[in-house]
Amino acid sequence: MDLSYSPEELAFRDEVRGWLAAQLPADIRDKVTGYRGLSKDDYMRWHKILAAKGWSVPHWPQEWGGTGWNITQRYIYDEEFGLAGAPMLPPFGPAMVASVLLRFGTETQKQRFLPRIREGEDFWVQGYSEPGAGSDLAALKTRAERRGDHYLVNGQKIWTTLGHYGDWIFCLVRTDPSAEKRQEGISFLLMDMKSPGITVRPLILMDGGHEVNEVFFDDVKVPVENLVHEENKGWTVAKYLLGHERMGSGAVGSSKRELAALKALAARELKNGKPLLDDPRFRDRLSRTEIELDALELTSMRFLDRMRRTGQPPGADVSMLKIRGTEIQQSITELMMQAVGPLAQPFVAVDDGRVDALASRLAPRYFNYRKASIYAGSNEIQRNIIAKMTLGL
Amino acid sequence: MNFETSSEQQQLADALRKVLANDYSFEKRKAIVQSASGFSETIWSTLAEMGLTAVAVPEADGGFGGGAVDLMAAMEACGEALLVEPLLDQIGLAGRLLTRAASAAQRDALLPGLIDGTVRYAVAYLEPGRRYELAPQTTVARPAGDGWVLDGSKSVVIGAPSAHRLIVSARTGEQGSSLFIVDAKAAGVSPSPCRTVDGQRAADLRFAGVRLGADALLGPNGGALALLDEAVDFATALLCADAIGAMQSANDATLEYTKTRKQFGVPIASFQVLQHRMVEMFIQLEQARSMAILAASTVDTATSADARRRAVSGAKVRIADAARHISQEAVQLHGGMGMTEELKISHTFRRLTMIAQRFGDADHHLERYAALG
Numbered sequence: 001m002d003l004s005y006s007p008e009e010l011a012f013r014d015e016v017r018g019w020l021a022a023q024l025p026a027d028i029r030d031k032v033t034g035y036r037g038l039s040k041d042d043y044m045r046w047h048k049i050l051a052a053k054g055w056s057v058p059h060w061p062q063e064w065g066g067t068g069w070n071i072t073q074r075y076i077y078d079e080e081f082g083l084a085g086a087p088m089l090p091p092f093g094p095a096m097v098a099s100v101l102l103r104f105g106t107e108t109q110k111q112r113f114l115p116r117i118r119e120g121e122d123f124w125v126q127g128y129s130e131p132g133a134g135s136d137l138a139a140l141k142t143r144a145e146r147r148g149d150h151y152l153v154n155g156q157k158i159w160t161t162l163g164h165y166g167d168w169i170f171c172l173v174r175t176d177p178s179a180e181k182r183q184e185g186i187s188f189l190l191m192d193m194k195s196p197g198i199t200v201r202p203l204i205l206m207d208g209g210h211e212v213n214e215v216f217f218d219d220v221k222v223p224v225e226n227l228v229h230e231e232n233k234g235w236t237v238a239k240y241l242l243g244h245e246r247m248g249s250g251a252v253g254s255s256k257r258e259l260a261a262l263k264a265l266a267a268r269e270l271k272n273g274k275p276l277l278d279d280p281r282f283r284d285r286l287s288r289t290e291i292e293l294d295a296l297e298l299t300s301m302r303f304l305d306r307m308r309r310t311g312q313p314p315g316a317d318v319s320m321l322k323i324r325g326t327e328i329q330q331s332i333t334e335l336m337m338q339a340v341g342p343l344a345q346p347f348v349a350v351d352d353g354r355v356d357a358l359a360s361r362l363a364p365r366y367f368n369y370r371k372a373s374i375y376a377g378s379n380e381i382q383r384n385i386i387a388k389m390t391l392g393l
Numbered sequence: 394m395n396f397e398t399s400s401e402q403q404q405l406a407d408a409l410r411k412v413l414a415n416d417y418s419f420e421k422r423k424a425i426v427q428s429a430s431g432f433s434e435t436i437w438s439t440l441a442e443m444g445l446t447a448v449a450v451p452e453a454d455g456g457f458g459g460g461a462v463d464l465m466a467a468m469e470a471c472g473e474a475l476l477v478e479p480l481l482d483q484i485g486l487a488g489r490l491l492t493r494a495a496s497a498a499q500r501d502a503l504l505p506g507l508i509d510g511t512v513r514y515a516v517a518y519l520e521p522g523r524r525y526e527l528a529p530q531t532t533v534a535r536p537a538g539d540g541w542v543l544d545g546s547k548s549v550v551i552g553a554p555s556a557h558r559l560i561v562s563a564r565t566g567e568q569g570s571s572l573f574i575v576d577a578k579a580a581g582v583s584p585s586p587c588r589t590v591d592g593q594r595a596a597d598l599r600f601a602g603v604r605l606g607a608d609a610l611l612g613p614n615g616g617a618l619a620l621l622d623e624a625v626d627f628a629t630a631l632l633c634a635d636a637i638g639a640m641q642s643a644n645d646a647t648l649e650y651t652k653t654r655k656q657f658g659v660p661i662a663s664f665q666v667l668q669h670r671m672v673e674m675f676i677q678l679e680q681a682r683s684m685a686i687l688a689a690s691t692v693d694t695a696t697s698a699d700a701r702r703r704a705v706s707g708a709k710v711r712i713a714d715a716a717r718h719i720s721q722e723a724v725q726l727h728g729g730m731g732m733t734e735e736l737k738i739s740h741t742f743r744r745l746t747m748i749a750q751r752f753g754d755a756d757h758h759l760e761r762y763a764a765l766g
Contacts (some may be wrong), residue, residue, distance in 0.1 A: 001395060001396065001397070001398070001399070001462045001686070001689075001690055002394060002395045002690075003394065003396075003686070003690050004394065005394055006394065009394070067422065072394065213692060255599065260685040280760075281760075283763045284756075284759050286762070286763075287710070287759050287763045288714075288759070289760050290707075290762075291707045291710050291711050291762065292680065292685070292711070294684065294687070294707050295681070295683045295684045295687075295707075295711055296678040296680065296683075298683035298684065298686060298687055299679055299680060301394060301396070302396050302686075304394070305394060305395060305397070306396075309397065317675075317679070320675075320676045320679060324675060324676060324680065330406065375623045380669070383668070383669045383672040383673075384665070384668070384669075386672045386676075387665075387668035387669065387671065387672050390675065391648060391668075391671055391672065391675060392648075392652075393648075393652075393662050393665070393668045393671065
């Protein structure tokens, strides 16, 4: 039993930490730690800095530009990003569509897309959910009809994160509406978002931010060579991708940074003339969250250790990291908002008013993080997965 | 980084599980709890023969030189079986105090009996009305001739009825307090024995003019608090492992029960409202397990008292919360049967309830954790 990192792992951690300290642009870091959204340019600029270092796609095979790091190094890399306030690259390109292409893509598709993903030339987004297909994804209706050398796509996607930045979108579409099992009529299609007939409409969330979108497809022509894997085998691709989620879903690193920020904030805010941090009622809630995070870090490391020893991907029980990780994020954002008390109320200045920039971001951030237990497989779906796969229910 | 149980640790736990499966079934345990002594000499000898009482004693003293991590898997097995013999008190509290504080002469005289289990110890440090306070208040030892005279009283001393010797904390001056080794049968020691709600044996103890020799002092005069603080942390780490075993047993029993119990023509485990609750029990257990591992590892390796306190208190909060959650949910999901003496789950419930409170409840440890920054 040894809970600490090896000297080699510590050296690797220090290398990542040192590089981030030197290379992460201050304006991007300040946006992350100040709870402001990143522009497409911010993401692309950061992606190119990572690509120049050879760190934009660590988990890829080395022949395509991966780093050859082991699972522990990849975990450390993710955690150091969180601690440093470095944005993780949106997963849709490097983590998601790339994993699919590496597994199911033709050589031509790999050559065409992978280098551009690695170098940050294209911004990819994900077209899975539809108004009538959320947790029940197989209910999707967006139709792709084969017309000779292309598909004609009609329908709608929703919750398209950063869809307004998208150059390309990968979609699950229905190619065979008559299939006996509805999972059998689905295909995985890549679309250039500049194609005529694609419309992106913002969905403004309750924090006032533009993060997700609806995407409409109206007689969009998609070349047949953009089909990945076989026609009507898209569900196999979707399932593969679900099982391919990274080990960073507990967001331990960024929650540790946020918890430190919360403590600093609560040490400055006064209650009856004394730091709020020393108020037993507030402190108990903070400490319980901190202990849950201590436990989650150890639980994450136990998963890593098991993967390292068995050489097997994580089991379904890894879903608990998503459940607890998001609960911790939500708890911290709520405590942050409560820490500033009445100062959480001002949102935006009007008529030449002034608002404290950080305090005014705390309530919206709390609002925004309600999404965490809903997205990427709601926490209820995660519980279903553990119930079925781990507990045998 | 390595979370694997070593082969020695696993072998000890497997051998213990085998013994407990044969000799400590639910029915056999019930007979032990209801017997006059509430204690099985046979099981106790077996535990000692297996080396459990020797694991955490330094090699120089005839032990195996291990720590909490080496005992963790075995303690889980004890927790699954709801062991009522005071192994934790012998090896966690008394053993820790003796190996940390005993003089050379005391080590020679006392450790062999502790290691082979022929001499049982109970640690008397809690006083009436003072909850988890480690500093003795009403128990006082006054110098008399070469030695001391001990007066006062102690509360719920687990294992006292079967103990041969006691380790007693007492005030020895205006500020300081010290530890004393007291023969359980010494003149002036009056026990008032009881059975605890989780089936263990304990006693309230009164000391009236108990005469002690100079060699009764354990550790430095005035050194009780630091020694107790460390030993209680060590014992708490072992208790956390014990709790993991008890919670695992509660979760297993609940899964098994809901998969077989039918209502409305189907197993009640098919209801999603129950499935999600069992998933939460599972997550609570795994989070608690992580903290139990952290506590055991930290009491073995921590270089500062604060690092040790933080890990142990964090773990005890998590374990106390999980023990409460899991035990309550397990009874609820067993329905009316969960309320009865007839099923093990009600006994596990009582054990987990007491584990949550022993050595400080969640509130106590939250305060201690927060005080460390």
